Amino acid sequence: MSDFVGRLRNFELRLQRMIHELHPPVHLCLGQESVPAALHRCLEPDDWLFSTHRNHGHYLAKGGSEERLVDEILGLETGVNGGFSGSQCFSDEALRFHATAVVGGLIGVATGAALAVSLRGGKEIVVCCVGDAATEQGVFWESINFAALHRLPIAYVCENNEWSVHTHISERQARPIAPRVSAFGVRVCGSIEDAVYAARHTGAPSFAEVRCERLCAHVRDMDDLRHVR
Ligand SMILES: Cc1ncc(C[n+]2csc(CCOP(=O)(O)OP(=O)(O)O)c2C)c(N)n1
Numbered sequence: 382m383s384d385f386v387g388r389l390r391n392f393e394l395r396l397q398r399m400i401h402e403l404h405p406p407v408h409l410c411l412g413q414e415s416v417p418a419a420l421h422r423c424l425e426p427d428d429w430l431f432s433t434h435r436n437h438g439h440y441l442a443k444g445g446s447e448e449r450l451v452d453e454i455l456g457l458e459t460g461v462n463g464g465f466s467g468s469q470c471f472s473d474e475a476l477r478f479h480a481t482a483v484v485g486g487l488i489g490v491a492t493g494a495a496l497a498v499s500l501r502g503g504k505e506i507v508v509c510c511v512g513d514a515a516t517e518q519g520v521f522w523e524s525i526n527f528a529a530l531h532r533l534p535i536a537y538v539c540e541n542n543e544w545s546v547h548t549h550i551s552e553r554q555a556r557p558i559a560p561r562v563s564a565f566g567v568r569v570c571g572s573i574e575d576a577v578y579a580a581r582h583t584g585a586p587s588f589a590e591v592r593c594e595r596l597c598a599h600v601r602d603m604d605d606l607r608h609v610r
């Protein structure tokens with residue numbers, strides 16, 4: 382286990398132990414550490430990272446502080462956003478990091494940020510993380526189309542744990558995600574590193590889908606009914 386993955390796993394286990402003291406909803410990424418680990422390896426400080434409700438690993442991958450994140454979740458003034466945002470919706474402008482509780486809520490914003498980078502000739506890229514359920518939002522496909530049409534420097538990363546709360550992907554989606562993305566002319570890559578490399582060196586959009594398994598409840602300590610089908 383790499384140092385980063387070990388640190389992230391311990392961080393999430395620490396939150397899991399505190400889960401009854403935490404008031405805002407908290408979505409842990411236990412079992413899904415491979416995506417943050419890859420982002421940690423290949424993102425540059427100037428890159429933008431747009432995340433989801435399951436964002437702790439992404440934030441630490443971008444260089445976020447564990448203590449400021451815990452304080453944010455505890456609602457303390459010393460939190461990333463002074464304790465006002467909680468686990469899901471915080472931003473760290475200095476790190477170019479934004480997260481949201483709204484499924485798919487930042488996909489259009491991330492795509493707009495990539496348009497801004499492109500218009501001013503910036504060298505950085507944008508990475509937009511989504512869960513598998515976020516690909517069911519219309520804005521995902523509108524953004525994929527827009528990014529392909531305008532050749533925007535953005536890597537879309539889908540963390541596919543096959544679940545949207547308690548509903549399995551087989552009950553939600555008619556076809557696999559990657560071939561549909563490819564149909565828009567967006568390069569589908571086999572890894573996050575390749576997708577980031579492609580966006581950085583071609584200036585055009587890319588996509589990577591990572592299969593992962595959530596080893597905890599969807600949120601907080603909610604009963605986990607995933608296997609009762
Ligand atoms: C627009 C919107 N619809 C519904 C919800 C309720 N909700 C919160 S998380 C979630 C499932 C998201 O699944 P996915 O995007 O696959 O991410 P995962 O939780 O599996 O990491 C849903 C439906 C929401 N937050 N926002």
Ligand SMILES: [Mg+2]
Pocket residue numbers: 512513514540541542543544545546
């Ligand atoms: Mg999911």
